[in-house]
């Protein structure tokens with residue numbers, strides 16, 4: 466029986482997982498996945514298409530993606546002494562880091578709630594995951610973090626900065642204390658950098674155990690799957706050994722390089738999203754029974770009356786709006802939902818649908 470074979474051979478910790486669920490969004494206003502809602506002006510699309518014939522699809526891509534890396538170095542102001550490695554999305558970089566550090570009893574530590582892939586990738590790679598609860602306002606619990614570091618001696622700590630799904634930026638003094646106390650690597654995950662004013666990029670090299678991870682996904686290129694890790698060569702040269710040689714395909718290399726030559730467009734789009742974030746926050750705060758949390762990302766976490774999150778999620782979906790339901794009984798995210806900032810029209814439809822759902 467195939468089931469018996471699977472039972473016997475698939476590792477128990479893998480069988481215990483459920484696959485990352487992406488809900489169908491057909492026909493819905495998609496405000497569930499932190500995508501940039503804007504497409505490109507037609508002239509830019511045409512110029513992009515003109516670059517494509519240069520892609521040699523019969524050849525393997527440049528394994529070092531040198532041209533793209535140089536572009537990223539300049540656009541993201543990566544300190545010259547730091548190395549860069551690219552991933553098929555930053556998800557792949559998390560996986561590479563974990564594969565390099567995993568081993569019996571090796572610990573990955575992160576505050577929680579946070580980005581769920583850290584915990585999942587720890588499971589894939591056989592690392593022990595330690596989650597340290599954030600405080601009620603989603604700030605780092607400094608004493609609990611330092612205590613957990615002393616106790617578990619983590620090989621790696623992941624700090625999403627700003628954090629997903631809470632939207633806040635952790636206090637810099639807390640982060641610095643964690644870096645100073647950590648025996649291993651600290652990964653500052655700046656997936657939402659474009660929507661925040663805080664970064665560790667320019668501080669790279671100051672501490673020898675810090676790397677900064679970024680992605681092009683949230684700023685408007687989620688379809689390309691491109692993430693980057695910047696940090697001291699001593700760490701990155703080890704990670705480089707694990708990276709599959711052709712992980713960044715020809716079309717991504719070409720298209721990302723093209724897009725970054727026009728990064729002023731993305732800067733304008735992200736500025737628009739930041740402005741919209743303020744108006745969505747204001748609108749949410751005007752709705753009785755809704756508690757909206759401040760955000761430095763392109764989404765807003767909000768809490769509804771106890772026991773109502775599932776009904777709110779379904780009511781929004783019936784009205785054509787898909788967001789993310791984070792509610793779990795007895796979790797720090799009980800009664801919480803997360804909405805991605807869309808276009809002004811999409812955001813208005815979301816607020817209208819939420820109003821209608823709550824008064825239905």
Ligand SMILES: *Cc1c(COP(=O)(O)O)cnc(C)c1O
Pocket residue numbers: 499553554555556557580625628629654656679680681682687690691692
């Ligand atoms: C979305 C996200 C990522 C992953 O982004 P990729 O699309 O894989 O580059 C990483 N970290 C955080 C905190 C995220 O929210």
